Amino acid sequence: MLKIENLSFKYPGGILALKDINIDFPKAHILAVLGRSGSGKTTLLRCIGRFLKPSKGTVYLREKNIYEIDELEFRRSIGIVFQNLYLFPHLTVLENLMLAPTKVMKKSSEDAKSEAMETLERLGVGELAESYPSQISGGQAQRAAIARALLLKPEYLLLDEPTSALDLDTTNDFADWLVDLKAETTFIVVTHDIPFASRVATSGVLLEDGKINAEGSIEHILKNLTKKND
């Protein structure tokens, strides 16, 4: 169980990006963090991912402050896929997927390879194994990056603007298999793509100026959003 309590974050310049955030993330769901650009979505994601230390408040994983959890254990519990994906350009897709299992989890390269191939095939991109990141499309890269993160078998996987590089068709495909995967991994999707969020997410929060404006079911948030737009 992932939980955020009284979290605030202030950038060195003095801008208060997050103000007193409280969220519970139940498992086996797809949760959306919605909001306009500049609303604090990515900052929140980085706080959860231990890339930014909160100025105030705490992120708890299994009732423990995430900074008190062993780094490796933490990384294996919470995965993150950045908006720019950051596949490693000098490695093939397969090598990208095998790096963490062999170097971090110390698996044999045969085991790592068969698991990687299995995951790629499940996401429908098995034929890309030997390609380099520069040779594949945005949608394919998206799957490869998610496959890479899934191989660590995280409880939670944070996705930052996963649809920003996808066209409508690929977005719909992506939404379909994300729903298929939610039984084993809880996805926290940071997005401003409302149609996508309403299609995949069960619940979520709406951020505005670093504060939670609405939370609960997606329908509730959408209503709130429409109200505001009126």
Added chain:
Amino acid sequence: MRLLYKLLYILVLVSVLFMGFIPGSGFSSEAKETVTVALTGKYPPFSFFSAEGELIGFDVDVSKEIALRLDRELELVTTEWDGILAGLLVGRYDAVIGSMAITPERQKQVDFSRPYYISGAQVFIHREDADKYSSIYDLEGKRMGVVLGETFEHYLRNNHPEIEAVTYKSTFDIFQDMQNRRIDGFLTDRLVGLYQIEMADMPFVARGNLLYEERMGIPVTKDNIELLRLINSALHSMERDGTIEAIYEKWFGEGAQPVSAVIEPSTVARNLLRGFSITLFVAAISIGLGFVLSIPWGVGLNTKIAVLKPVLRFINDFLRSTPLLIQLFFVYFGAPQIGINLTPIQASIFTLTINCSAYMAEVIRSGLMAVSSGQKYAGRALGLSKIQVFRYVIWPQAFRVAIPPLMNSVVALIKDTALIAIIAVGEVIREAQSIISVTYNPMRYYFIAGLLFFAFTFPLMKLSGRLEKKIKERGYANA
């Protein structure tokens, strides 16, 4: 951090000013069994290399005879004329037996033995100009060649400012420009001039009387009084028993046999290739060590560590903004002053390593910068440790980006290795100079030496170009 950098800069400037006031510490190596003697090896018939590669000449014979009378093992060192006294002062050798004229200026720095022969300054001109010029006074407004650092240069500048003095590294370079008619005459030692003109079969003739006499002595450092005493008594006995005269006769007398100016092509090839293999040896070791050193250096330049970064930055900038030649002199002549005696090869490798490492560190720094910081986060998000992220994610990308400029550094270093000839490493340029000192054909042998470099560096440059293209195709970060 900026402040520290500035402080370092000021420190260097101040120490430069100070060093101007510190008297050079006369350092002399205490040779027990051997006496080490320096000469240029490029001054026929006083010192030069025979077709067989043996160092011979009047000065060589005098050196051998003196060592014999001193009951010491003779070690001959060849070095460039313009650094020969500097080398003596820092104790690289015990004495110079290289036809050095005794002058008050030199006597301020070193002590000379009694003169062992006397010659003088002679004007030489092109045979075709024989009607035009009958003495040095006819050469007003003309250009005359002199070897840099020889007494003739000072004489010409001080006594004939109406003549333009053009300086050269050796008589052979003067001959070349005389033939091209870039200069109208040259001033050199009468004996040497006549001998070399005959050997090279050049259309030059002596003109006018000796401008002045020169008395040649053997300099030692001022604190080496005992050696000076021994040399003087050896010379004295050589004069009395006619040894000096016999040596003189051998090289300049009626029956003097000119040494063959013909070198077998196989000898040329062997000597040049041997020289080039030394060039490559020095270059390869320097590149290897330089590269290893450049990785932590490049990483250091990319850190934000308070003291480390500006210090590394400053050393790097300093090395890249001073001439390699000066660094080489500094190491070779300077190290003995702090008690470290490096052989020419060691000094060369040390200097080239540090120098190329500075350039490579800069390349690696920019290679690391070219890798987006997101790559680091992505690696950390996958659970890789900081070291693993560097090893498997950042470094392979930075290195690929850095390969083409690194290859340029490698090519530049191989070419820069030619400079070490100046501190008497027997690399390809030095071998070429030796051959030229016998054959009097600088164009041909410098050209061959140039071709050797080209044959080696050209494929490297092509390879670098191909790698660059490949890396661009792969689409690395900002490459």
